[in-house]
Amino acid sequence: xxxxxxxxxxxxxxxxxxxxxxxxxxxxxxxxxxxxxxxxxxxxxxxxxxxxxxxxxxxxxxxxxxxxxxxxxxxxxxxxxxxxxxxxxxxxxxxxxxxxxxxxxxxxxxxxxxxxxxxxxxxxxxxxxxxxxxxxxxxxxxxxxxxxxxxxxxxxxxxxxxxxxxxxxxxxxxxxxxxxxxxxxxxxxxxxxxxxxxxxxxxxxxxxxxxxxxxxxxxxxxxxxxxxxxxxxxxxxxxxxxxxxxxxxxxxxxxxxxxxxxxxxxxxxxxxxxxxxxxxxxxxxxxxxxxxxxxxxxxxxxxxxxxxxxxxxxxxxxxxxxxxxxxxxxxxxxxxxxxxx
Amino acid sequence: xxxxxxxxxxxxxxxxxxxxxxxxxxxxxxxxxxxxxxxxxxxxxxxxxxxxxxxxxxxxxxxxxxxxxxxxxxxxxxxxxxxxxxxxxxxxxxxxxxxxxxxxxxxxxxxxxxxxxxxxxxxxxxxxxxxxxxxxxxxxxxxxxxxxxxxxxxxxxxxxxxxxxxxxxxxxxxxxxxxxxxxxxxxxxxxxxxxxxxxxxxxxxxxxxxxxxxxxxxxxxxxxxxxxxxxxxxxxxxxxxxxxxxxxxxxxxxxxxxxxxxxxxxxxxxxxxxxxxxxxxxxxxxxxxxxxxxxxxxxxxxxxxxxxxxxxxxxxxxxxxxxxxxxxxxxxx
Numbered sequence: 001x002x003x004x005x006x007x008x009x010x011x012x013x014x015x016x017x018x019x020x021x022x023x024x025x026x027x028x029x030x031x032x033x034x035x036x037x038x039x040x041x042x043x044x045x046x047x048x049x050x051x052x053x054x055x056x057x058x059x060x061x062x063x064x065x066x067x068x069x070x071x072x073x074x075x076x077x078x079x080x081x082x083x084x085x086x087x088x089x090x091x092x093x094x095x096x097x098x099x100x101x102x103x104x105x106x107x108x109x110x111x112x113x114x115x116x117x118x119x120x121x122x123x124x125x126x127x128x129x130x131x132x133x134x135x136x137x138x139x140x141x142x143x144x145x146x147x148x149x150x151x152x153x154x155x156x157x158x159x160x161x162x163x164x165x166x167x168x169x170x171x172x173x174x175x176x177x178x179x180x181x182x183x184x185x186x187x188x189x190x191x192x193x194x195x196x197x198x199x200x201x202x203x204x205x206x207x208x209x210x211x212x213x214x215x216x217x218x219x220x221x222x223x224x225x226x227x228x229x230x231x232x233x234x235x236x237x238x239x240x241x242x243x244x245x246x247x248x249x250x251x252x253x254x255x256x257x258x259x260x261x262x263x264x265x266x267x268x269x270x271x272x273x274x275x276x277x278x279x280x281x282x283x284x285x286x287x288x289x290x291x292x293x294x295x296x297x298x299x300x301x302x303x304x305x306x307x308x309x310x311x312x313x314x315x316x317x318x319x320x321x322x323x324x325x326x327x328x329x330x331x332x333x334x335x336x337x338x339x340x341x
Numbered sequence: 342x343x344x345x346x347x348x349x350x351x352x353x354x355x356x357x358x359x360x361x362x363x364x365x366x367x368x369x370x371x372x373x374x375x376x377x378x379x380x381x382x383x384x385x386x387x388x389x390x391x392x393x394x395x396x397x398x399x400x401x402x403x404x405x406x407x408x409x410x411x412x413x414x415x416x417x418x419x420x421x422x423x424x425x426x427x428x429x430x431x432x433x434x435x436x437x438x439x440x441x442x443x444x445x446x447x448x449x450x451x452x453x454x455x456x457x458x459x460x461x462x463x464x465x466x467x468x469x470x471x472x473x474x475x476x477x478x479x480x481x482x483x484x485x486x487x488x489x490x491x492x493x494x495x496x497x498x499x500x501x502x503x504x505x506x507x508x509x510x511x512x513x514x515x516x517x518x519x520x521x522x523x524x525x526x527x528x529x530x531x532x533x534x535x536x537x538x539x540x541x542x543x544x545x546x547x548x549x550x551x552x553x554x555x556x557x558x559x560x561x562x563x564x565x566x567x568x569x570x571x572x573x574x575x576x577x578x579x580x581x582x583x584x585x586x587x588x589x590x591x592x593x594x595x596x597x598x599x600x601x602x603x604x605x606x607x608x609x610x611x612x613x614x615x616x617x618x619x620x621x622x623x624x625x626x627x628x629x630x631x632x633x634x635x636x637x638x639x640x641x642x643x644x645x646x647x648x649x650x651x652x653x654x655x656x657x658x659x660x661x662x663x664x665x666x667x668x669x670x671x672x673x674x
Binding site for chain 1: 371397402403405407408409410411412413414415416417418419420421423438439442443447448449450451452453454455456487488490511512539586
């Protein structure tokens with residue numbers, strides 16, 4: 001859709017998303033999407049250059065669901081994330097410097113280098129952590145929501161997970177409990193079509209993850225996960241419902257991961273054409289064009305935001321490279337709150 | 342002022358009293374588990390607590406061990422102090438993901454930024470005719486996981502004090518309760534008190550052999566020691582009480598004194614508590630004091646059978662402890 005067509009589609013800027021958020025908040029959302037994209041490109045580059053070891057799971061192409069969901073959240077709201085969680089961290093307010101320091105295994109990192117890419121957390125900003133176990137974070141989010149209810153707060157817990165996680169028992173058990181106890185939790189499924197290599201067509205008996213919400217008597221909403229306004233409006237409704245004590249919701253963001261599952265992926269299970277088709281639906285470019293069409297930003301301002309994100313990521317990598325390695329005698333540190341020795 | 346009241350309570354009553362006192366003292370404490378509300382728990386441990394504390398603090402969960410365990414982990418992370426009851430320890434196999442991958446590791450993975458103050462209770466052990474999926478002793482599984490603490494209190498006094506210590510503890514504590522102990526009675530002070538986690542206790546002093554036992558085996562070892570004393574064998578019985586972290590100092594000191602070691606436990610013998618204690622002694626200065634091979638008496642290399650004769654034969658009984666220790670002392674091992 002070109003700029004003119006966009007104006008015609010929503011001539012008076014009636015969409016709640018653009019009415020609810022001030023221009024600064026919308027610009028900040030774009031900035032965060034760029035930070036996520038550049039963070040992951042920087043991680044990939046650092047891996048290629050041998051600066052970091054292990055593996056990584058990149059969410060390039062899925063930035064809209066992370067940022068769109070977290071725009072409604074306060075610092076006291078919780079999120080639980082996944083192995084593909086860099087975007088959720090940045091969207092919830094994590095500092096890329098400390099994230100890269102973690103990725104580089106340094107003491108300055110969020111987890112003092114003990115967790116790495118799959119366990120980045122920032123508890124102070126309500127991020128209870130990425131998770132290496134598929135669906136591991138879903139019941140934890142429900143537990144955080146239970147705590148919120150017990151403590152009589154009006155916060156919410158948002159649980160991010162993928163289509164693959166919706167085949168795990170933990171997903172079903174957690175949704176059921178959230179619903180019977182009417183807990184303030186929002187389940188955000190980022191359906192990127194594949195659980196590693198197995199497509200949703202081959203792994204799910206229903207077409208949509210959102211169909212599963214019916215089994216737990218909660219709203220199940222499908223949105224275009226590459227459009228931040230679609231994600232954000234659905235999450236806005238779900239968080240309002242949760243804060244009002246009306247219980248959980250399930251939102252399915254249809255999206256796509258442009259990169260492979262992890263570093264071992266040779267893309268044997270999907271076609272180049274499919275990848276290119278989704279790359280053309282880039283969520284960042286879509287959002288930029290919307291902001292320009294609505295007169296919220298011009299191209300020059302977009303360039304400035306993009307350049308600032310690039311600069312911030314470059315500095316974050318420099319910061320991480322200069323970080324401190326833990327010493328071998330500290331291998332058992334923090335296993336327990338009070339050292340057993 | 343009156344002296345603190347000491348009454349005789351059953352092991353199950355002592356647990357219930359500890360849970361009530363913990364909830365009285367700290368609004369963050371709540372209980373969750375299957376049928377712990379109006380039913381009172383499969384072993385009547387929670388009893389009428391739901392009527393005293395309400396359904397918000399004595400929460401019945403759906404039959405969903407994995408999800409419910411995860412809810413407990415999340416609640417602990419967000420400022421609550423959940424005490425989770427598995428209906429039978431065997432069912433914890435359904436929840437191992439949340440126990441082993443999440444609860445045990447979150448603090449470490451997050452660089453020490455958070456703690457997971459979670460208590461889980463596991464009714465364990467054989468002797469009730471409940472067969473292979475309701476009778477196991479799986480404590481060694483969890484004791485193999487850094488980040489967890491694993492306790493096996495053997496008396497009403499200890500379960501109350503150790504459960505209160507577990508609820509105070511900032512880290513996940515797994516409490517293994519032998520089902521045959523629930524009805525055992527013993528002196529329990531009325532006021533709250535703590536028995537430290539990680540400390541063994543010498544239940545019977547002796548000079549001829551050190552018998553390290555856990556849970557119900559402590560009582561069988563004490564009975565065996567009485568019988569053996571009539572034969573001139575003076576056994577020291579150590580109640581290990583905590584499987585992780587193990588109190589090595591108490592065991593080493595005892596073995597240096599007696600020169601002999603037997604380990605008695607209900608879990609499967611291979612790769613269990615006995616293997617760990619034996620190896621620990623072999624690595625320690627007590628090794629040079631050993632006058633005989635180390636004896637391990639553990640569960641059979643088989644699931645727990647239904648037939649009562651076989652069920653009894655599958656875990657150490659008093660007479661077996663007597664016979665095997667006698668063999669050891671008389672040089673037949």
